[in-house]
Amino acid sequence: MGTVVEASNKGANGSIPQKNPTVVFVLGGPGSGKGTQCANIVQHFGYTHLSAGDLLRAEIKSGSENGTMIQNMIKEGKIVPSEVTIKLLQRAVEEDGNDKFLIDGFPRNEENRAAFENVTGIEPAFVLFFDCPEEEMERRLLSRNQGREDDNIETIRKRFRVFLESSLPVINYYDAKAKVCKIDAARPVEEVFETVKAIFAPKNAKAD
Numbered sequence: 305m306g307t308v309v310e311a312s313n314k315g316a317n318g319s320i321p322q323k324n325p326t327v328v329f330v331l332g333g334p335g336s337g338k339g340t341q342c343a344n345i346v347q348h349f350g351y352t353h354l355s356a357g358d359l360l361r362a363e364i365k366s367g368s369e370n371g372t373m374i375q376n377m378i379k380e381g382k383i384v385p386s387e388v389t390i391k392l393l394q395r396a397v398e399e400d401g402n403d404k405f406l407i408d409g410f411p412r413n414e415e416n417r418a419a420f421e422n423v424t425g426i427e428p429a430f431v432l433f434f435d436c437p438e439e440e441m442e443r444r445l446l447s448r449n450q451g452r453e454d455d456n457i458e459t460i461r462k463r464f465r466v467f468l469e470s471s472l473p474v475i476n477y478y479d480a481k482a483k484v485c486k487i488d489a490a491r492p493v494e495e496v497f498e499t500v501k502a503i504f505a506p507k508n509a510k511a512d
């Protein structure tokens with residue numbers, strides 16, 4: 305991994321973002337522990353955590369015109385069109401006063417990745433990849449008990465398939481650019497976070 309690279313601020317659509325944020329993509333299979341580790345990173349390193357899935361779920365609750373479409377996609381484990389998710393992410397970045405963001409669970413496919421880069425002009429500083437076997441992720445999701453409509457065995461299997469077919473290629477894309485920090489996420493939360501800390505501590509020292 306190289307040093308933290310600040311995002312460029314030219315949007316291909318001509319828009320100029322308010323800031324020049326540092327963005328870290330947090331990727332991994334469903335239930336690999338992305339949200340759990342992001343909460344720890346926020347506490348220790350002062351990032352803002354933006355979960356694309358949480359933004360989409362909030363959009364459903366808000367009564368937005370896209371709500372029913374998003375709800376159906378999530379129930380089926382499918383990927384919501386890029387333009388919808390990117391707008392939500394852009395709005396969240398613009399409304400926040402921070403200059404460094406963890407984007408959790410996005411980009412989920414190659415089209416998401418290319419559209420985000422084109423629209424925002426932002427390249428991630430690096431990518432965290434929480435690597436976890438399916439059996440462990442399945443166990444975690446089935447006992448998460450947060451009332452998520454997609455935490456049932458039928459949808460979980462669909463989500464696993466989408467992750468393998470559509471999301472892993474994104475991780476491979478960034479790996480080819482030496483931007484991926486792969487973490488063994490099958491260990492207990494505290495152990496995983498020790499590894500995460502070792503990744504962020506030197507980068508944060510350079511970025512601050």
Ligand SMILES: Nc1ncnc2c1ncn2[C@@H]1O[C@H](COP(=O)(O)OP(=O)(O)OP(=O)(O)O)[C@@H](O)[C@H]1O
Pocket residue numbers: 332333334335336337338339340341357409444445447448489490491492493494496
């Ligand atoms: N290292 C771990 N060991 C055991 N359980 C964990 C670990 N990390 C997270 N969990 C638990 O597993 C469940 C899924 O974790 P989390 O919500 O962080 O995953 P996620 O990657 O964000 O999932 P999703 O992609 O579905 O949003 C939660 O109940 C969480 O408490």
Ligand SMILES: O=c1ccn([C@@H]2O[C@H](COP(=O)(O)O)[C@@H](O)[C@H]2O)c(=O)[nH]1
Pocket residue numbers: 334355356357358360377378379380381382383384385389408409410411412454463
């Ligand atoms: O960029 C995204 C992020 C999420 N989705 C949809 O939401 C669910 C749940 O996402 P989590 O990251 O597990 O919270 C996911 O299965 C997709 O259906 C999306 O379409 N695009």
Ligand SMILES: [Mg+2]
Pocket residue numbers: 338339355357409
């Ligand atoms: Mg999550």
